[in-house]
Amino acid sequence: MNKKVEKSRKFLFISRWGESLDIALATLEEGNEVKLYIEDKASKEIGYGFVKKVQDWKKHVDWADVLIFDYTGNGKICQELRAQGKLVFGGTEYTDALELDRNFGQAELKRHKINILPFKEFATFKEAIKYVENNPNAYVIKPSGETQELKQLLFVGSDDTGQDVIRVLKAYEKSWGDDFGTFQLQRKVKGVEISVSAFFNGSQFLTPINITFEHKKLFPKELGVSTGEMGSSMFWVKDSPIFDRTLKKFEPILAKNKFYGHIDINCIVNGNGIYPLEFTSRFGFPQIFIQRAGITEPIGELLYKVASGRNFGINVKKGFQVGAFVVVPPFPYDDKKTFELFSKDAVVILKKDSLEGIHPMHLKNVNDQWLITGNTGIALLVTGTGLTMKDAQKMMYNRINNVIINNCYYRTDIGDRWFEDSDKLWSWGLL
Secondary structure: OOOOOOOOOEEEEEEOOOOOHHHHHHHHHOOOEEEEEEOOHHHOOOOOOOOEEOOOHHHHOOOOOEEEEOOOOOHHHHHHHHHOOOEEEEOOHHHHHHHHOHHHHHHHHHHOOOOOOOEEEEOOHHHHHHHHHHOOOOEEEEEOHHHHHOHHHOEEOOOOOOHHHHHHHHHHHHHHOOOOOOEEEEEOOOOEEEEEEEEEEOOOEOOOEEEEEEEEEEEHHHEEEEEEEEEEEEEEEOOOHHHHHOHHHHHHHHHHOOOEEEEEEEEEEEOOEEEEEEEEOOOOOOHHHHHHHHEOOOHHHHHHHHHOOOOOOOOEOOOEEEEEEEEOOOOOOOOHHHHHHHOOOOEEEEOOOOOOOEEEOOEEEEOOEEEEOOOOOEEEEEEEEEOOHHHHHHHHHHHHOOEEOOOOEOOOOOOOHHHHHHHHHHHOOOO
């Protein structure tokens, strides 16, 4: 169970969609005081009965020893609070721009002499269709700005002439018209998709660094709609050639911007090189929960030490960690009627009393009964750890078998990619 801290501190979690409930709860169970604020109206009930909820986080700033922002877009506020002498785990205006403005992120990679895949930004579907017709190739359609939250709109083409991308662009034009906002077409390259990430203490990266393999499609064997995430496998390392050739180069500028937080870069790698795709300059979800399964010190203490600029090595387990989302309808879609019909207030039952590896997501706790709330249909994230990937998978799926949720679904192959990906990465000299 959770490790107890020597000194109790006051943590204020400022959350966009209630995603940080699991870390807030872990921080509370470690012996700290915790308050949680959730910005999104539909997600307001998340966390009730688990941790103390507040309606206006700004009224609790003086109370808090440390403030944790779990999403991008608060960089300016974080900087202002730091200037007032507060300890803040969260972004800066610079790191916000790296994630939210794809063009800026790509320009910064280029400026740091890092290879990027050719891309072009468009404001209308007509221009984009014309571009693909004139430049036949395999492309990825990537929404920018607000639309990038709608993960099902991301489309990865597989046709080398771009015909599939043209068809999708025409379909989007019919359904969205001119309300889509800007989007990018990025040249698609074949290889292994891999993320490298690390915590940053205001002046340098902390080690070990984290290597993550995401599973984004709804169904096993990468079938179905893109969900943002169905689960991940990962491990911690002292050194990584991919990290050295990407994130490490950003150390001076992150230090200059006084960033205290977590940053991740997602890449496609192959025998020809490393091609960064995008930044996540905040916690990754579900990455942080799976990381927590591998971190052997109290998570609250770790966040506090990062926010206060300490230089330390993170204590982690050897081997692998895996995690899978357990979801209910209408996930990954936004459909209020379906959610209310099938999933609202549905009970989450655990056959055994052990909560080891069970991370509550969009839940509330009423009379010691976990109920699904919010509106997305993400119930739990379940993790497993082991010295081998097979051991970690076995532990995770045993724990999932301990869960009863009506109409739930999850992927049965999280971690399977590793067996092929690891061979390729070794042969390319990237592990």
